[in-house]
Amino acid sequence: MKLSFYKYQGAGNDFVLIDNRTLGLAIDEKLFERLCDRRFGIGGDGLMLLQNHPDFDFEMIYANSDGRLSSMCGNGGRCITAFANKLGVFNEETNFIAVDGPHYAKVTNKGISLQMIDVNEIEAGDNFFVLNTGSPHYVTEVSNLKDLNVFETGRSIRYNDRFKANGINVNFVEDFGEYLAVRTYERGVEDETLACGTGVTAVALAIMSKKGITGTHTTKIKAMGGDLSVTATTTDGKSFTNIFLEGPADFVFEGEIEV
Numbered sequence: 468m469k470l471s472f473y474k475y476q477g478a479g480n481d482f483v484l485i486d487n488r489t490l491g492l493a494i495d496e497k498l499f500e501r502l503c504d505r506r507f508g509i510g511g512d513g514l515m516l517l518q519n520h521p522d523f524d525f526e527m528i529y530a531n532s533d534g535r536l537s538s539m540c541g542n543g544g545r546c547i548t549a550f551a552n553k554l555g556v557f558n559e560e561t562n563f564i565a566v567d568g569p570h571y572a573k574v575t576n577k578g579i580s581l582q583m584i585d586v587n588e589i590e591a592g593d594n595f596f597v598l599n600t601g602s603p604h605y606v607t608e609v610s611n612l613k614d615l616n617v618f619e620t621g622r623s624i625r626y627n628d629r630f631k632a633n634g635i636n637v638n639f640v641e642d643f644g645e646y647l648a649v650r651t652y653e654r655g656v657e658d659e660t661l662a663c664g665t666g667v668t669a670v671a672l673a674i675m676s677k678k679g680i681t682g683t684h685t686t687k688i689k690a691m692g693g694d695l696s697v698t699a700t701t702t703d704g705k706s707f708t709n710i711f712l713e714g715p716a717d718f719v720f721e722g723e724i725e726v
């Protein structure tokens with residue numbers, strides 16, 4: 468059978484998208500892993516099914532490139548919003564449902580702005596933060612981001628005794644004042660990706676918390692694959708609301724693959 472697919476990327480975080488509104492494609496880890504494979508398939512950091520939902524414009528089902536369903540993907544959420552817009556599911560603003568709950572998103576002049584879940588807890592340790600922005604993240608500040616071996620260092624944290632059972636995404640941040648530069652090792656891809664949406668959101672909140680920034684604040688982020696921004700509101704540096712992740716979410720190509 469031939470399966471129609473669409474390829475999108477948001478700041479270089481790339482995804483296979485399937486319109487599953489009428490297709491009835493079942494969850495199939497082996498198939499999803501093959502479709503995400505860059506040699507034997509289409510290639511992607513993850514795969515998403517866009518499905519009908521009785522109470523929302525659409526439902527987002529997300530799997531990492533290992534084929535397994537996972538927690539929220541921020542860049543995936545922005546890409547599936549762009550895809551839903553291309554399919555004519557909505558015009559300017561949408562409300563959809565994902566694994567971590569409802570999301571509001573809109574088309575902007577920078578691409579797609581996606582509202583993320585509120586964050587009520589940040590663990591602050593010795594130069595590290597752990598928080599959940601829809602997916603679990605470890606954030607640590609470095610002074611040599613360009614030269615850092617993100618694969619080795621990220622992997623050693625992701626597989627340490629504390630995190631190895633459930634895994635965690637590991638973000639390295641260097642503060643350049645005007646902006647934060649971020650590189651991420653992603654669970655489920657088990658490699659560095661060019662950007663991670665829930666990751667840069669975690670980084671922005673962690674640095675706001677560390678610097679004692681309160682009120683509504685926008686953080687500019689440079690990821691390896693492009694620029695993103697995170698706007699969030701806090702009164703105490705611990706609980707964050709109205710969190711928006713904004714940046715490009717672009718169609719790359721479409722095709723059919725034999726499955």
Ligand SMILES: N[C@@H](CCC[C@H](N)C(=O)O)C(=O)O
Pocket residue numbers: 480512531537538539540541542543602603636653654655656660662663664665666
């Ligand atoms: N790339 C994503 C995060 C995807 C989920 C992550 N790999 C996990 O399993 O936690 C993003 O843009 O947020």
